[in-house]
Every structure is written in structure tokens, then in C-alpha cells.
Amino acid sequence: MNLTLKVWRQKNPNDAGGIVTYDANDIIPDMSFLEMLDVVNEDLISRGEEPIAFDSDCREGICGTCSMVIDGIAHGGQRGTTVCQLHMRHFNDGDTITIEPWRAKAFPVIKDLVTDRSAFDRIIESGGFVSVNTGGTPDGNTLPIPKVDADEAMDAAACIGCGACVAACKNASAMLFVSAKVSHLALLPQGKPEAERRVLKMVKAMDEAGFGNCTVTGSCEAVCPKEISLDFIAKLNREFGKAILKNRAERQVAD
Amino acid sequence: MKLDSKIPPGPVTEKWEKYKFDLKLVNPANKRKYDVIVVGSGLAGAAAAASMAEMGYNVKCFCYQDSPRRAHSIAAQGGINAAKNYQNDGDSIYRLFYDTIKGGDFRAREANVYRLAQTSVKIIDQCVAQGVPFAREYGGLLANRSFGGAQVSRTFYARGQTGQQLLLGAYQALCRQIGLGKVQMFERTEMLELVVVDGHAKGIIVRDLVTGEISAHAADAVVLGTGGYGNVFYLSTNAKGCNTTAIWRAYKKGAALANPCYTQIHPTCIPVSGEHQSKLTLMSESLRNDGRVWTPKRKEDCGKAPGDIPEADRDYILERKYPSYGNLAPRDISSRAAKEACDKGLGVGPGGLGVYLDFADAIKRLGESTVRERYGNLFDMYEKITGENAYKVPMRIYPAVHYTMGGTWVDYNLMSSIPGLFVIGEANFSDHGANRLGASALMQGLADGYFVLPYTIGNYFATEKQPKHKTDHAEFKKALGEVETRTKKLLSIKGKRTVNSFHKELGKIVWDKCGMARDEKGLKEALQQIPALREEFWKNVNVAGENGELNQNLEHAGRVADFLEFAELMCLDALNRRESCGGHFRTEFQTEDGEAKRDDENFAYVAAWEYAGEGKPPILNKEPLVYEEVHMSTRSYK
Ligand SMILES: Cc1cc2nc3c(=O)[nH]c(=O)nc-3n(C[C@H](O)[C@H](O)[C@H](O)COP(=O)(O)OP(=O)(O)OC[C@H]3O[C@@H](n4cnc5c(N)ncnc54)[C@H](O)[C@@H]3O)c2cc1C
Ligand code: FES
Numbered sequence: 001m002n003l004t005l006k007v008w009r010q011k012n013p014n015d016a017g018g019i020v021t022y023d024a025n026d027i028i029p030d031m032s033f034l035e036m037l038d039v040v041n042e043d044l045i046s047r048g049e050e051p052i053a054f055d056s057d058c059r060e061g062i063c064g065t066c067s068m069v070i071d072g073i074a075h076g077g078q079r080g081t082t083v084c085q086l087h088m089r090h091f092n093d094g095d096t097i098t099i100e101p102w103r104a105k106a107f108p109v110i111k112d113l114v115t116d117r118s119a120f121d122r123i124i125e126s127g128g129f130v131s132v133n134t135g136g137t138p139d140g141n142t143l144p145i146p147k148v149d150a151d152e153a154m155d156a157a158a159c160i161g162c163g164a165c166v167a168a169c170k171n172a173s174a175m176l177f178v179s180a181k182v183s184h185l186a187l188l189p190q191g192k193p194e195a196e197r198r199v200l201k202m203v204k205a206m207d208e209a210g211f212g213n214c215t216v217t218g219s220c221e222a223v224c225p226k227e228i229s230l231d232f233i234a235k236l237n238r239e240f241g242k243a244i245l246k247n248r249a250e251r252q253v254a255d
Numbered sequence: 256m257k258l259d260s261k262i263p264p265g266p267v268t269e270k271w272e273k274y275k276f277d278l279k280l281v282n283p284a285n286k287r288k289y290d291v292i293v294v295g296s297g298l299a300g301a302a303a304a305a306s307m308a309e310m311g312y313n314v315k316c317f318c319y320q321d322s323p324r325r326a327h328s329i330a331a332q333g334g335i336n337a338a339k340n341y342q343n344d345g346d347s348i349y350r351l352f353y354d355t356i357k358g359g360d361f362r363a364r365e366a367n368v369y370r371l372a373q374t375s376v377k378i379i380d381q382c383v384a385q386g387v388p389f390a391r392e393y394g395g396l397l398a399n400r401s402f403g404g405a406q407v408s409r410t411f412y413a414r415g416q417t418g419q420q421l422l423l424g425a426y427q428a429l430c431r432q433i434g435l436g437k438v439q440m441f442e443r444t445e446m447l448e449l450v451v452v453d454g455h456a457k458g459i460i461v462r463d464l465v466t467g468e469i470s471a472h473a474a475d476a477v478v479l480g481t482g483g484y485g486n487v488f489y490l491s492t493n494a495k496g497c498n499t500t501a502i503w504r505a506y507k508k509g510a511a512l513a514n515p516c517y518t519q520i521h522p523t524c525i526p527v528s529g530e531h532q533s534k535l536t537l538m539s540e541s542l543r544n545d546g547r548v549w550t551p552k553r554k555e556d557c558g559k560a561p562g563d564i565p566e567a568d569r570d571y572i573l574e575r576k577y578p579s580y581g582n583l584a585p586r587d588i589s590s591r592a593a594k595e596a597c598d599k600g601l602g603v604g605p606g607g608l609g610v611y612l613d614f615a616d617a618i619k620r621l622g623e624s625t626v627r628e629r630y631g632n633l634f635d636m637y638e639k640i641t642g643e644n645a646y647k648v649p650m651r652i653y654p655a656v657h658y659t660m661g662g663t664w665v666d667y668n669l670m671s672s673i674p675g676l677f678v679i680g681e682a683n684f685s686d687h688g689a690n691r692l693g694a695s696a697l698m699q700g701l702a703d704g705y706f707v708l709p710y711t712i713g714n715y716f717a718t719e720k721q722p723k724h725k726t727d728h729a730e731f732k733k734a735l736g737e738v739e740t741r742t743k744k745l746l747s748i749k750g751k752r753t754v755n756s757f758h759k760e761l762g763k764i765v766w767d768k769c770g771m772a773r774d775e776k777g778l779k780e781a782l783q784q785i786p787a788l789r790e791e792f793w794k795n796v797n798v799a800g801e802n803g804e805l806n807q808n809l810e811h812a813g814r815v816a817d818f819l820e821f822a823e824l825m826c827l828d829a830l831n832r833r834e835s836c837g838g839h840f841r842t843e844f845q846t847e848d849g850e851a852k853r854d855d856e857n858f859a860y861v862a863a864w865e866y867a868g869e870g871k872p873p874i875l876n877k878e879p880l881v882y883e884e885v886h887m888s889t890r891s892y893k
Contacts, residue, residue: 042756051799056495
């Protein structure tokens with residue numbers, strides 16, 4: 001099939017950037033969306049032009065590197081699918097496809113479709129962990145965990161940190177991302193001792209990174225390639241409320 | 256070069272404990288005086304960086320992705336082995352040790368493997384404490400599944416995302432240390448050269464992938480946890496960015512490279528769909544617990560819908576050939592069985608390069624919901640890629656390059672032949688011999704990173720007392736100059752062929768001649784073709800853009816340039832090893848029924864290749880493999 005692409009090109013963070021139109025010809029339905037872009041790029045390079053910069057690595061939907069907005073939808077609109085797993089059989093011959101980077105103040109564009117998502121790392125660094133050192137941990141089976149709890153924690157832990165939730169949100173809020181990590185750890189006994197301290201620190205880091213507020217429109221859940229549930233945002237709010245109410249926790253954050 | 260494996264004396268079961276006691280320690284207050292560079296933030300790198308920072312060392316950690324959380328370890332699906340014997344099915348440290356040695360076709364070092372089996376037990380405890388959400392039974396205890404090459408159930412898993420969860424555990428530990436200021440993290444930064452001063456590894460040269468800035472970093476030791484070189488084949492299950500650059504650069508600075516011809520072809524991948532294919536996708540081997548591998552018995556049936564082929568006309572190839580392991584035969588054996596069937600014209604799907612992996616019986620036996628619970632995400636992934644529903648029609652699978660057992664030669668301390676350069680995880684050659692068992696790479700990466708290197712590196716500091724150097728030392732300047740020159744050269748050729756076209760062509764050469772089956776004639780051809788292709792690359796490659804900005808084409812060009820050199824050594828090693836063992840199958844050396852035929856008399860050694868200078872043939876150093884504990888036998892999975 002033959003397609004028309006309208007692609008965001010931006011040389012560097014300071015460049016104003018703009019949409020450039022390209023033809024993508026002889027595209028095969030079995031190609032992934034990124035393989036389609038590979039074909040376009042090979043052609044651009046052969047013609048002495050600069051290829052379109054976009055991020056990808058695993059190309060199997062798990063590393064969270066690939067990130068682009070296709071026709072206005074983060075990852076392109078196939079439910080539970082990253083753009084590297086989106087295949088061209090979902091498009092039609094003659095389609096015009098618009099491709100843009102994630103857009104959020106906290107995710108500045110580096111080049112073309114590549115953005116800087118290190119704000120997510122800053123949030124985890126602030127407290128998204130269990131403080132255990134290597135060694136000296138008890139036998140794994142000394143701590144039975146009900147299967148339902150482990151399963152729910154896993155549902156939250158499945159987040160790949162791609163940032164689609166932020167890109168989809170009109171407020172560029174990172175609540176779904178933060179709630180997934182807070183919930184994953186708060187649901188497990190290992191995470192409980194630090195739960196209050198963790199949620200306060202992570203929410204603070206999130207605010208400082210310039211993400212917007214959550215107004216529960218649910219667009220994050222709709223685009224999430226791992227279908228992380230909005231319920232976790234409710235859990236985050238509960239965890240946050242609990243922590244605030246116990247002023248003991250405030251003291252902990254202060255140290 | 257004199258290779259000293261530094262294997263401690265004594266019975267294999269006691270070596271590590273005794274050795275740990277004998278290791279010299281660095282006083283806690285002195286640890287902060289040591290700087291360590293860790294290249295890589297996968298399971299091995301992240302675990303090592305976090306653990307060493309906890310101990311007090313100053314760590315700088317580098318990765319090429321935009322976040323340490325995205326290292327390729329994230330993609331591991333099936334699970335991680337540990338000799339916990341929670342299932343009471345007769346597992347033990349000794350059995351895991353034995354299975355690994357046997358699975359590796361008696362080409363691994365006994366002492367290392369025993370240590371790996373010992374530490375496996377602690378890894379699970381560590382990960383549980385970090386909050387890794389392993390699968391659990393209703394009673395709340397940890398669940399296990401079985402994996403290829405083992406008759407016990409010792410694999411721990413987190414749905415089909417075990418690598419992701421283990422890596423996030425290590426990443427979180429790393430983030431904690433970044434937050435505490437003990438680790439300085441450099442994302443989107445690629446190591447392009449190793450710096451050696453007076454024979455000791457003292458730093459690296461890196462390129463900032465966003466700005467193009469090339470800079471030097473100095474330390475008291477350098478650790479490489481940079482993963483495998485499977486992408487030399489162009490198509491593999493590895494992430495697009497996986498490369499050999501770090502270990503190749505180290506090789507050229509004097510770190511011997513061991514057994515590069517030991518590559519693993521994974522039996523259960525989604526078949527290639529066309530020329531555009533940019534990578535291959537693995538379907539976890541755990542699928543073989545419940546899926547049955549078959550092909551039609553007759554060529555005429557290959558084009559039919561699988562449902563139209565009656566039971567009597569199907570050949571369940573693994574169950575027939577290996578009745579006691581059946582569909583769980585080790586990877587090399589299962590891969591070759593699929594290739595054989597396809598070579599005979601019995602393959603299914605596009606190009607006849609596929610065999611069925613059928614879940615109909617499992618769905619009948621367990622119900623669709625149980626199958627969905629076990630493998631749901633894999634079935635979903637399969638459907639996304641192929642457009643087919645594997646609950647209704649059997650999956651099609653074909654072998655693909657997946658893992659590389661070869662890598663930098665290291666001694667028992669995980670130190671390379673360059674003092675001060677340590678290599679961990681898939682990047683080293685250490686524990687899997689000629690074939691790795693499923694669910695053992697995650698185990699090795701974490702064993703190296705959490706429990707081995709943090710001890711052994713201290714011994715290096717405590718015994719060597721080497722001087723510190725700054726980046727204004729002449730060796731740093733020289734290495735920096737070399738990187739700048741190479742980068743400029745790549746950008747200045749402006750030839751007619753794209754980087755990708757060279758990579759694809761190289762991949763095809765090595766897949767055809769040094770892939771699932773190898774022979775002398777093919778390898779000799781490859782050894783002609785690879786240098787010719789390399790020469791053309793340096794005359795005719797067209798690298799787009801400039802250095803001073805994000806330039807993915809330039810990144811790819813540098814990696815392909817190194818693969819073009821590395822591939823030659825891989826083929827040379829395969830040519831030299833005139834036997835078949837594990838993943839290295841030389842068609843000249845096979846038994847009557849087509850199994851690998853080892854030659855223990857002449858090849859029970861690690862082939863550690865030493866760089867001899869530009870244009871000179873590399874030097875082969877042999878580390879003999881001595882088996883004190885287990886008796887070398889012919890592998891049989893029948
Ligand atoms: C699809 C798939 C599924 C798998 N499933 C399993 C499984 O179920 N069980 C199992 O045990 N094993 C499995 N494996 C194997 C296992 O995942 C890997 O062997 C293991 O994760 C490798 O870990 P590592 O830390 O050595 O390297 P990696 O995770 O590959 O990390 C390499 C790191 O080095 C960095 N790096 C590389 N080169 C450079 C450079 N030049 N400069 C700077 N940084 C660099 C990268 O950024 C990255 O951070 C699987 C592998 C694949 C491909
Ligand atoms: S490239 Fe890894 S999730 Fe898409």
C-alpha cells in the first residue's frame with residue numbers, strides 16, 4: 001500500500017520545528033509501524049537527506065522506548081499496544097498519517113520524534129523503591145503473600161514507563177505512572193514500611209518535574225499499552241491522603 | 256598471553272565460601288576513595304552498580320538507552336532458575352550445577368558453574384525483598400514452572416515479564432543510589448573506547464548521544480555489563496541497539512575474547528515475514544511446557560490448514576525423537592529438529608520456514624482460562640505480530656538467534672586479561688559453556704552483579720594498590736583522539752550504501768555460514784566475504800547527518816563497523832573448533848542419528864583469542880577445562 005506521512009521534524013530542542021510530508025510507498029501489511037518508518041528512512045538516507053529520528057529498542061512492546069503520537073493518539077490507538085507492535089495491516093492504502101512526538105512540558109523534544117523522559121527517572125529516584133541493600137535478606141518463602149495481592153501488584157508493576165499517559169493527558173499529568181509504582185509497592189508487605197514516605201516523596205518529585213494535575217479524564221488509561229487501570233490513581237490518592245493525615249510521615253520526608 | 260583462571264583449590268562445593276574468606280577486603284572507610292565505572296545498566300550492570308554503591312564505592316554508570324530501566328534484560332520473558340527445591344521434586348544446588356554443566360555440553364568451567372548454582376538461592380531472596388512480584392500459589396508461597404533442559408520445576412517467574420520485573424528491581428536499587436548521590440548515571444551515552452594505562456584498565460571514552468560530545472572518564476576499575484553480540488546476525492531477538500562495541504574495543508586493547516562461536520539459536524520465535532523484518536520476536540520457551548511441536552508428515556500437507564491435518568498425519572518431532580524430555584528438550588536440540596524438518600521441506604507458513612506449536616491439547620486439558628493465565632501476554636503478542644489467534648490455530652515458530660555464550664574471557668574473579676577490567680552478565684563467556692539452559696541468563700547476570708563482582712573487585716583494589724590517573728593523562732588523550740578520528744571518518748565517506756544494507760548483508764553471511772549449522776567450506780567462504788564487505792563499508796558507506804547532535808545513523812554505523820570485525824573472529828573460532836558441541840554444530844562432526852559429536856580429547860578447552868594488531872591473525876590461547884567433579888559424558892535427552 002501507499003501512504004502519505006506528515007511527520008514532525010525538529011532539528012534540536014531550540015528549533016521551532018514543523019510538519020514535513022513524505023510518501024511511504026510499497027508498504028506491506030505485515031510490517032510494523034516502525035519498520036514502515038525504517039523503509040522511509042532508508043530512502044531518505046539514500047537521497048542524502050536526514051532520516052527521521054525516533055526512539056525504539058526492544059521492538060516487542062516491553063522496554064517502553066518507542067514513543068510517538070499517531071493521528072493524535074499516543075501509540076496509535078490499538079488497545080494495549082505500543083507503536084513498535086502496531087502493524088500496518090491496521091491502515092489502508094491511501095491513508096494520510098500524522099506522526100508527532102510526545103508533547104509535555106516535562107518531556108522536552110530532543111529531535112524530531114525523540115523526547116527527554118528523564119523526569120520519570122527522577123521520580124523513581126526520589127523514592128520508588130524498597131530500601132534494602134544487597135545481601136542479608138530472608139528466605140523468599142518466609143513471607144507468604146496472598147496470590148490476589150501479588151497479582152494486583154503485578155498488574156501495576158507491568159508499567160513500562162513509556163510516558164504515553166502523559167502524552168495523552170490534556171494536563172500532561174504523570175499520575176498513572178506514579179500511581180502504578182506507588183501501588184505496586186504499597187500492595188506488597190515488603191513495600192509497606194516505607195509506603196507513606198514513598199508516596200509523599202514521589203508526588204513531590206512529580207510536581208517539581210513540571211507534570212500537570214490529574215482531572216480524571218481517563219485518557220491515560222485509554223492509551224496505556226499495558227492497560228494500567230485508573231483504579232491505581234484512586235489508590236495513589238488514598239495512599240497520599242493516609243500519609244498526609246499522619247503528620248508523622250511529614251517528619252520523615254523532612255529528613 | 257598467560258591465562259590464569261584463578262580457580263581456588265579444594266572441593267568444588269567449598270571453593271567459593273573458602274575463597275570469599277580469603278579475599279582481601281577494603282576497609283569501609285576506604286571504599287569511598289575508589290571510583291568504579293560500570294558500563295551497562297541491565298541486570299548485571301544495574302545490580303553491580305547498586306551493590307557497589309551500597310558498599311561505599313563511587314560509581315559512574317553508563318547506558319545507551321534514555322533510561323537505565325530500558326536495558327535489554329527487560330525483554331526476558333520466561334523466568335529465572337534457582338535451586339530452592341520449594342517443589343520438593345529432588346532439586347538441589349548440585350542438580351542445578353549438573354544440569355548447567357551438562358546443558359552447556361561440558362564446555363563450561365566447573366567452579367564458576369557451581370558458584371552460580373550456589374548463589375541462585377540468594378538471588379530469589381534478594382528480589383523478593385526488593386518487591387519483585389513473582390508469581391505465587393494460593394497459599395501465598397512462590398510458584399515455579401519447568402523449563403527446557405531440566406526435569407525439575409525450579410523456574411521463578413512474574414507472568415511473562417520476568418526480565419522486566421527483575422530489571423525494575425535492580426533499576427530501583429540503582430535509582431536509590433542515584434538519589435543518594437552514590438551513583439552518577441549517564442543515559443544516552445555510549446562507550447566507544449577503553450583506556451588502559453600501564454597495563455591496567457583506567458577509564459573509558461564515551462560519546463554523548465544527544466550532543467555528540469566525546470569525553471573521557473577515569474576510574475580505578477572498569478566493569479562491562481554490556482550484554483550479548485547476537486545482533487551480528489542482524490536479525491535476532493535482541494533489542495535493536497544491542498552491540499559488541501564495548502567488548503570488541505576491550506579486545507583490541509588486550510582483553511581476550513573467548514568462544515565467540517558459541518551462539519544460541521532459540522527454538523520458539525515468530526517466523527520471518529519478509530525482507531523488511533527489522534528484528535525477531537521470541538515466544539518464551541515456557542510455552543513448550545504446554546505446547547506441542549509438530550509438522551505434517553507429508554510435504555503435500557504443508558499448505559493445508561493445520562486443522563485439516565489429522566492426528567495420524569502429524570509428526571510430533573520432539574516427542575518422537577526425545578521421548579523422556581519431549582517438548583522440553585534443550586534449545587540447541589529443539590532448534591536443530593525444527594531446521595531439519597524445514598530442510599526436508601516439511602515446514603509450514605511463508606517460505607516453509609516454520610513448525611507448529613500447538614496448544615489444542617493443553618486447552619482441552621486445562622481450559623482456555625488457565626492457558627490464558629499462563630501465557631496470555633505471549634498469545635496477545637503473537638496475535639499483534641501475525642494477526643492470528645493461537646487459541647484457535649497453532650502458533651508457527653522458527654528458531655532465531657537469541658543469546659551469545661561467548662564473550663570476554665574472565666577469570667574466577669570475573670576479571671578479564673586486562674587487570675582492572677571486569678566483565679559481567681552476557682558480555683562475558685563464563686558459565687554456560689556451549690549452550691545456555693533457559694532461565695539461566697537472568698540468574699547469571701544477577702549472580703555476577705549482586706553477589707560475585709562486589710566481592711572480587713575489592714580484592715583487586717586491596718591487593719593491587721594501583722595509582723590513580725586523571726583524564727589529562729596521555730593514554731586518555733590518545734584514546735579520545737582515536738574515537739574522534741573514527742567518528743569523523745565514518746561521517747566523511749558519504750558513499751552509496753546505507754549502514755543498514757551492510758548490516759543486513761553481514762547478517763545474512765553469518766546466519767548462512769555460522770548459524771544453526773556450520774561447515775569448513777562455508778566458514779572459509781565467510782572468512783573471505785566478511786573482510787571484503789568490511790573493506791567496502793569503509794569506502795562506500797553513507798552515514799547521514801553530523802556528529803554534533805543526536806545521530807542514530809552514526810550510532811548504528813559505529814556498531815556495524817565493530818560487528819564487521821567481530822564477525823570474522825566468530826567465524827575463525829567456529830572454523831578452529833573441529834567438533835560439534837551445544838550451539839556450535841559442525842555438520843562434519845555428528846553422530847549417525849544427527850546429534851552433536853564432541854571431541855573431548857582435542858577440544859575440551861576455552862578458546863581465548865588475543866588481538867595481535869591490525870592485519871595480523873589473532874592468537875589462540877587455550878584454557879584447558881578440567882572436570883574434577885562431574886564425569887564428561889555424551890549428552891542424551893532421549
Ligand atoms: C527476548 C529475550 C528473552 C529472554 N528471556 C530470558 C529468560 O526468560 N530467562 C533468562 O534467564 N534469560 C532470558 N534471556 C536472556 C537474558 O535476558 C539476557 O542474557 C540478559 O538479560 C543480559 O543481561 P545483561 O545485564 O548482561 O545485558 P543487557 O540487559 O543487554 O544490558 C546491556 C547494557 O549495556 C548497555 N550498553 C551496551 N553497549 C553499550 C555501550 N557501548 N556503551 C554504553 N552502554 C552500553 C546497554 O545500554 C544496557 O544497559 C532473554 C533474552 C531475550 C533476547
Ligand atoms: S521499542 Fe520497546 S516498547 Fe517499543
